[in-house]
Amino acid sequence: NAGVMQNPRHLVRRRGQEARLRCSPMKGHSHVYWYRQLPEEGLKFMVYLQKENIIDESGMPKERFSAEFPKEGPSILRIQQVVRGDSAAYFCASSREEGRNSPLHFGNGTRLTVT
Amino acid sequence: AQSVAQPEDQVNVAEGNPLTVKCTYSVSGNPYLFWYVQYPNRGLQFLLKYITGDNLVKGSYGFEAEFNKSQTSFHLKKPSALVSDSALYFCAVRLILTGGGNKLTFGTGTQLKVEL
Numbered sequence: 706n707a708g709v710m711q712n713p714r715h716l717v718r719r720r721g722q723e724a725r726l727r728c729s730p731m732k733g734h735s736h737v738y739w740y741r742q743l744p745e746e747g748l749k750f751m752v753y754l755q756k757e758n759i760i761d762e763s764g765m766p767k768e769r770f771s772a773e774f775p776k777e778g779p780s781i782l783r784i785q786q787v788v789r790g791d792s793a794a795y796f797c798a799s800s801r802e803e804g805r806n807s808p809l810h811f812g813n814g815t816r817l818t819v820t
Numbered sequence: 821a822q823s824v825a826q827p828e829d830q831v832n833v834a835e836g837n838p839l840t841v842k843c844t845y846s847v848s849g850n851p852y853l854f855w856y857v858q859y860p861n862r863g864l865q866f867l868l869k870y871i872t873g874d875n876l877v878k879g880s881y882g883f884e885a886e887f888n889k890s891q892t893s894f895h896l897k898k899p900s901a902l903v904s905d906s907a908l909y910f911c912a913v914r915l916i917l918t919g920g921g922n923k924l925t926f927g928t929g930t931q932l933k934v935e936l
Binding site: 709711738740745746747748749750753761796798808809810811812813814 | 854856861862863864865866869910923924925926927928929
């Protein structure tokens, strides 16, 4: 039973390029969450999505960042015109339902480096 | 706003000794509390959760946590530490909102180092 799959594991982009991070939730999970982990900091919530809907994007920067979770295919976190400050580990998590007894299952993350 | 504090950046313990990793929380309403562990270059793995009921919660790998409402704490414990327990530990809280949602607020993490 595959867990949450994220790719790529490592991504290097030059300033100004676009970064696309993919996340396939666990089988049977329809809720996806994106978190960002900066060095020496904890995980910061970015966005919560269900299929074809953004439920909570209160942690997303107002510009350059977007997320989607289409009916078919993985969830995508897209960062346009990357800057050095975007360098971080980005983690995707999924859950089976939004209920309180459903823990989040995390992927191994995508480590973005902006040069 | 809800928040979680992990007052120790690092905890050092000798193998075989008991360990405690501290966590305090601040929420309005009933908290739902979680502990996760992160090994190098990996995602977070769920250890245990407190929803309701007994204040002592048992989880994976011999870990347990004690919920203390009066002290707003949820400390992680293990009676006998192993070198393989060395990792980064995160406490998290979820506030139940109208409409659901599983958004967690994480602490900054505590690096546990278990030495021989």
